[in-house]
Amino acid sequence: MxxxxxxxxxxxxxxxxxxxxxxxxxxxxxxxxxxxxxxxxxxxxxxxxxxxxxxxxxxxxxxxxxxxxxxxxxxxxxxxxxxxxxxxxDPRFNVKYRDDKSYPYLAVTLNEEFPRVQVMRGAKKKGVRYFGPYAHAWAIRETVDLMLRVFPVRTCSAGVFKRSAQIGRPCLLGYIGKCSAPCVGRIPAEEHRELAEEFCDFMAGRTGAYLRRLERRMQEAAEEMEYERAARLRDDIGALKRAMEKSAVVLADATDADLIAVAEDELEAAVQIFHVRGGRVRGQRGWVTDKVEAVTTAGLVEHALQQLYGEEQGDAVPKEVLVPALPEPVEPVAQWLSQRRGSQVSLRIPQRGDKKDLMATVGRNAQQALALHKTKRASDLTTRSRALEEIAEALGLDSVPLRIECFDISHLQGEDVVASMVVFEDGLVRKSEYRRFQIKGFEGQDDVRSMHEVIGRRFKRYLQEKQKSGEWTEEPDGATAAPVDGVVTASGEPDPADGRPVDDDGRPKRFAYPPQLVVVDGGAPQVAAARRALDELGIDDVAVCGLAKRLEEVWLPGEDDPVVLPRSSEGLYLLQRVRDEAHRFAITYQRNKRSKRLKSSPLDAVPGLGDTRRQALLKHFGSLKKLRAATVDEICAVPGVGRKTAETVAAALAGAAPSAPAVNTATGEIIEDDGAPPAALSAERGQER
Structure with missing residues (x-):
């Protein structure tokens, strides 16, 4: 302290x-x-x-x-x-709104030649018109299904659209009148875009004029005795009215506003937002936060406004934002919102009438969300604190382990050996800190040796970066901080800076601070290997334990008997979550790595080219892309490759399609981790560890 x-x-x-x-x-x-x-x-x-x-x-x-x-x-x-x-x-003591789901939006891809109506989640894209968010995706699909009768806009994927264009026949929606079938030229691109824009206008709340226009056309058709067309227009009007009934009018005068309510107690707070467009509730969303800092209701509102509008521009910020308490001071926040919108934004507390009544409804939703969140065991701050205290007491630690790192080894019958490192901070996952290790020095079912290597590599990097930051003038016990190969982030790329020390080139130091507790998946042998790796580096201020799967026993270094925590213990529950997450992360990486290795390569079809020379070519050039661009003379420069073989390789690659996967320059193995394993591997998974 x-x-x-x-x-x-x-x-x-x-x-x-x-x-x-x-x-x-x-x-x-x-x-x-x-x-x-x-x-x-x-x-x-x-x-x-x-x-x-x-x-x-x-x-x-x-x-x-x-x-x-x-x-x-x-x-x-x-x-x-x-x-x-x-x-x-992402500071740990700042209010962070956490949500257990991503909310779906109704999106219209106006950035495409033939705009598509679809359900979208995640980050917003430029040129796409969004409506929502909605609480459930099925609510969007029901609304779209009703509106496609009147606005037959394309809803199919790019693959289906391309396939229909190739065979000259539309999909089922085109046959039943719920798609204008631009894929087969039934409607030109300009008219299809007009349909999409009319769809957007209707969703934005401009419904009255369009309904009146349809009613007028229906009357004209009836007067001209075109009764079938009149009946079809009548059904269209009914479909649109049913779609409108799904979001009743809550505010008069076609008001555009967001209503934000907060429910809180001493430890946590829930925020609920209703999005009202054209006087109708078009979407709802919410967050829950631990009150890790001393913050008032006004402060929670300010954080919610930052979370909600920090990435928004233009009409995504409404003209009016109604809140239960005003930030202090309110002028900078109101000015910031106005800058995001590009025009004046009213930030105020509703005092009377329909807006005050609707705010009370939003408040009741926030109270219910907080009560529901309290029932979730893993998300409760009190429960997490008790779990950490129980772990500290059971392991004899001086303080609770705020940062826990867990390591697991995965392989398939001794091949493709990999390891994972997952991180929990304050009892919650920290996925940006996850790391994956390739065990390349040896193969075989030797989990103990693998665990020793991984722990050593992780903490050698810690000592190296600690020395670079000036905290060490000499590493203890003569430990060296050699570069560690085969360590990648969870996404396969260097993660963004998150407050950790950085190198001279601005990249974050990935192992610059240690955990208070290292957990290994295994029993006494794995724990002893981890402790030995730390002792060899002179690190004595990091606790180590292991959790054995069979009996869920906690093993400590040098102890003949395990520590047995009660089955109802919150500490055991947290250790199980940490261990299971490490196992999931490791086995996912191992499966993807194996599936990439087993994928066919254009080099496999080259006659007379064996595994040794294939690996030599990939190691020399670093990737198939560079090998494809090489000349025959450059290929001949690889040891063991003659001119005839080089000409055959060049000819084979010239006729092959470009290959996307990246290749490890040291081993020639494909190392990207974003593909699902082929179905043929499913039978092998029963023998995975």
């Missing part, structure tokens, strides 16, 4: 101007980001008597080891910079 006075800035050093500040821990990791109208006054509040601080604030300042700040011109700039830093560093 650090003493805040040890890093308190000197008097007069902090400027009396708007800005954003960051607290960092002893490893240089950002643990809290805040903004202030006056940096001097705000930071002074953190360096008062610890007894006078809120318990959560006291925990934060005693965890921190330094504070830094950035001066800005206005409070609006401070708000924008605070949002950017929270997204970048």
């Amino acid at each position: 650090a003493d805040p006075s040890s890093y308190r800035p000197k008097p007069g050093q902090i400027p009396d101007s708007p800005g954003v500040y960051k607290f960092r821990d002893e490893h240089g990791r950002v643990i809290y980001v805040g903004k202030a109208k006056s940096l001097r006054q705000r930071l002074a509040n953190y360096f008062q008597d610890l007894a006078g601080l809120h318990p959560r604030t006291r925990t934060m300042v005693t965890t921190a080891a330094s504070v830094e700040w950035t001066v800005v011109t206005t409070e609006v700039e401070a708000l924008q910079l605070e949002y950017s830093w929270i997204k970048e560093f």
Whole structure:
């Protein structure tokens, strides 16, 4: 526990101007980001008597080891910079809204030649018109099914569209009148786009004029005695009215507004948002957060506004935002929202009438969401705290293990040996910290030796990066910090900076801070191997334990008997979640790695080219793409490859389609991890570990 006075800035050093500040821990990791109208006054509040601080604030300042700040011109700039830093560093002591699902949107891809109506999740794309979000995807599909009768816009995938165009026949929707079949030229692209734009106008709330136009056309058809057309228009009007009934009018005057309500207790808070467009509720969403900092209702509202509109522009920000409490001060937030929209945005508390009644409904939804969240065992802060305390007590630790890393080995009968490292912080998964290891030094079913190698490689990198940051002048016990090969992030790419120390080139140091507890999947042998690897590096401040699958026993280094936690123990439940997540991550990587290795390559069809020379070619050039671009003379330069073979290889690759997978330059193995294993491998999985 650090003493805040040890890093308190000197008097007069902090400027009396708007800005954003960051607290960092002893490893240089950002643990809290805040903004202030006056940096001097705000930071002074953190360096008062610890007894006078809120318990959560006291925990934060005693965890921190330094504070830094950035001066800005206005409070609006401070708000924008605070949002950017929270997204970048993901500080553990800031309010973080967590949601257990991604909400579906009704999307119209106006960026395509033939716009498509579909359900979309995830990040928004440029040129796509979105409506929602909705609570359920089936609600979108029911609405779309009703509206396709009137607006027969394409809903098929690119593959189905291309196939129908090739064979000259539309899909089923084209035959039953729910698609205008642009794939076979029944309607030109211009008319199909007009249909899509009319669909968007109707979804945006401009319904009255369109319904009146249909009714007028129906009357004209009846007067001209075209009764079939009149009946069809009558049915179209009925379908649109049924679609409109699914979202009843809640606010008069075609109001566009978002209503935000907060329900909270001492530990957690739930936020619910209703999106009202054209006076109708078009979508609903919500988040739940742990109150890891001392924050008021107004502060929760401000965080919710940042989360909701931080990535939005234009009409996605409504003209009116109704909240239960106004941020303090309110002017910078209102100005920031107006800048996001491009016009004036009203941010206020509803006082009377329909808007106040609707806000009460949103509030009841927030209360229900909080009550439901409380029933989820893994998401309860009190439960997580109790689990960490039980683990600390059972293992004899001095403090609760806030960061836990778990390692698992996976292979198939001794081949394609890989390992995984998963991270839990404060009892929650930290997927951006996950790592995968390739065990290339040997093959075989030797989990103990593999575990020793993986633990050694992980902590050698920790010592290396600790030495680079200046914390070590010499590594203990003569340990070397050699580069570690075969370590990749969960996505296969370097992860974005999240507050950890960075190298000179700006890339984050992936192993710059240690866990308090290392968990290995296995019993006494695996635990002994992990402890031996740490001892060889001179690391004695990291605890080690193992969780054996069969009896769920917890093993400690040097102990003849395991620690048996009660089956109802929250600590055992957390260790099981950590172990199971490591096993899932490892076996997924092992399956994908094996499936990529077994995929056919254009080199397989080259006569007279065996495995040895194939590997030599891939190792020499690094990838099939570079090998394909090489000349015959360059291929001849590879040891063991003659001119005739080189000519055959060049001819075979010239006639082969480009191959997408990347290749490991050291081994020639395909190492991308984003494909599903072929069906033929399913029979082998019973023998996987």
